[in-house]
Amino acid sequence: MWRPSVEQAATVISPLLFVLLWHLLVTLKVLDQRFFPLPWTVVKALGSLARSGRLWRDLSITLYRVGFGFIVGAVLGVGLGLVMGVSRIVRALLDPIVSGLYVIPKIAVLPLVMLVVGIGETSKVVIVAIAVFFIVVINTTAAVLEVDPIFIEAGRNFGAGRMRLFQHVILPGALPSIFTGLRLGAGTSLIIIIAAEFVTANRGIGFLIWQSWNTLVVENMFAGLVVVALLGIGFTALIALLARVAMPWQRDR
Numbered sequence: 492m493w494r495p496s497v498e499q500a501a502t503v504i505s506p507l508l509f510v511l512l513w514h515l516l517v518t519l520k521v522l523d524q525r526f527f528p529l530p531w532t533v534v535k536a537l538g539s540l541a542r543s544g545r546l547w548r549d550l551s552i553t554l555y556r557v558g559f560g561f562i563v564g565a566v567l568g569v570g571l572g573l574v575m576g577v578s579r580i581v582r583a584l585l586d587p588i589v590s591g592l593y594v595i596p597k598i599a600v601l602p603l604v605m606l607v608v609g610i611g612e613t614s615k616v617v618i619v620a621i622a623v624f625f626i627v628v629i630n631t632t633a634a635v636l637e638v639d640p641i642f643i644e645a646g647r648n649f650g651a652g653r654m655r656l657f658q659h660v661i662l663p664g665a666l667p668s669i670f671t672g673l674r675l676g677a678g679t680s681l682i683i684i685i686a687a688e689f690v691t692a693n694r695g696i697g698f699l700i701w702q703s704w705n706t707l708v709v710e711n712m713f714a715g716l717v718v719v720a721l722l723g724i725g726f727t728a729l730i731a732l733l734a735r736v737a738m739p740w741q742r743d744r
Contacts, residue, residue, distance in 0.1 A: 576665070597621055604617050604621070
């Protein structure tokens, strides 16, 4: 009982310490209050945005874009990654293409995406899906390749065919790294959608941050940043929950 209690306390205390440090640095004028408002000022800005309804409108739009894009990119990435991991031929054919396209900044291809699918919601979903896809496919391929060959050989010795070997040895062995890739993909999806909303949207949390910066309503800008941080924490917690469900043998770790 001691260890979980300490971990839970640390999870709560660390953000509080961060907020306290922020407050002290502003109060001691180490940070300029014109550009770094007090935490309480940001909380009041959040409350004002919530009461006006703007926060919920922008949040729902961003969640739709990032959620839909993440699901599409993750499903395609895991699927192709598994195929590349188990098939040398497919891996040899696609690995150079995946490696080459991965290093291209995804936000840089947003204009091309808009040319192909238009400037509406579809372009923002597609750019998120592209960013998530490459991270997940690379992690999934590596996860399959990192499964201990001893386990695979043991499965073969017990008469497991290809499908059973995949279901009972390769996939369970690869799941931890696959979920790591999904977690990285979730973080990247938020980064990409906020950047896309900076330049191609008139709604969304990214647009709220950008507009607040342009009009020097700094407390609203920080309120948007806090929302993004909370979304990151929420996505991470959700993926961790899914991982615990998918990998019950790791629940005690």
